[in-house]
Amino acid sequence: MVLMIASASIGGTLQYGYNLAIMNAPTTFIQSFINETFLERWDVQLEEYQVTLVWTIIVSIFSLGGFAGALIAGPMTIRFGRKKCLLLNNIFLMTAALLALTSRTARSFEMIMISRVLVGINAGISMNVQPMYFGESAPKHLRGAISLSSAVFTAFGVVLGQVVGLREILGSEPCWQYLLASNAIPGLIQLLTLPWFPESPRYLLIDRGDKEACINALRRLRGCEVQSSELDEILQEQAETKGMRASHPWELFTDRSVRWQLISVMIISSAMQLCGNDSIYFYASYVFKEAGISDDKIQYATIGTGTCEFTALCLLHFAFFKN
Incomplete structure (x- = not known):
């Protein structure tokens, strides 16, 4: 069960936090790229507020993609199942990583925008499907704590993105396109590991009506014979939802x-x-710059914000398990 949580989260909600964080480090580099692109294409030198406007669109369009992903997550889980939905979700991610990686060579900041929409869709789907997958696969007494692990991995993704975005790693001017495309690595890890784990037992029984597959999935997840009470609970839910369609x-x-x-x-x-x-x-760079923090220290102050959230969620998660 622990390995399944790690596999689903690495390519799931971790991506949400990671893609939030990696856009902060290359702020000045991408803004320069936008200005250079306009100058090459139309011989126009953008003013500072115009560059900021384009940059803001690139950053915030991630949320629009997340909204779209959240809307299609429900139909996808019903048609493909929870596990397969998470695997198919990597199509958006890999396409986004490819666009981000080649945007500099293609001299196209529009490719970065499209990439951000696609990673937003990926995040919107994973933020909805992953807790559903965990909640339906976890034992009843651990369901709340395991579902909360989605938030822990989101916070971990933020810290990881901030660390990878350090100038000493990928946050330098020659490497910003590799930083934006580095989200493909967690996705690849999920593609290699998640197929080895079972589908949601509730999906197998309630949506597909496959009792034998449900029992096999429960047996693999629990590492022992299936308790009749747990199977009876799913059968009761199946009976209550029989003939009902998804709202x-x-x-x-x-x-x-x-x-x-x-x-x-x-x-x-x-x-x-x-x-x-x-x-x-x-916009951590803007916030800390206005606060008077020197440019060479901003990246370390940013890591501090992510670490605080990650620590708080880890303590909360520990309290859930302890209770």
Whole structure:
């Protein structure tokens, strides 16, 4: 189970945090690239605010891709299953890495924009599918703690991206395109390891109606014979959902039985996104520069922000397991 969590997370929610962080280090280099591209194509020297505008679009369009990924995650999990969905999700990632890697040679900042949309789609899918995969595969008494590991790997991805983005590694002017394409490595690790692990037992029984495959998946995940109580729980869920179709997102707003759950999720999720946490990672260079930190120290201060979040989530995760 631990190996499955690591495999799914490395190519899953870790990518979300990683792709948040790696855009900060090459800020000045990509801005120079944008200016040079405009000068070569149209003999136009952009003003500072214009370069900042293009850069802001490149950074923030990641969120638009995430929105699209979140919308298609549900249909993908029903059609392909949880594990296969995570594997197919790497198509977006590998395409994005290829575009980012070749953008400098092609002299095209638009390729970086498209790359950011694609990694956003990848993040949107993984942020929805991975907790679902964990929750459906974990033992009941560990379900909450294992689902929380998605957030831990996100924070770890942020720290990893900040470390890889150091000038001593890939955060230098000659290497920024390799930094943007380095997210292909975790994706490749997932492609090589995740196929060895079973599909979600609940998906196998409830969506596909394959009881034998469900039992085999449970046996592999638990490392022992399947307890009848756990199988009975899934069978009961199958009976309750028999004949029901998957709801569309807009139908949730008219379903009174889930109204308060939906309101709670919306408020909490909005608070997480509007608290400014992601903005710090996206625009850390600007924030710390305005705070008076010298340019050569900003990259180390940025790592400190990611480390604080990662440490806090690790402590919270430990508390979940302890309880």
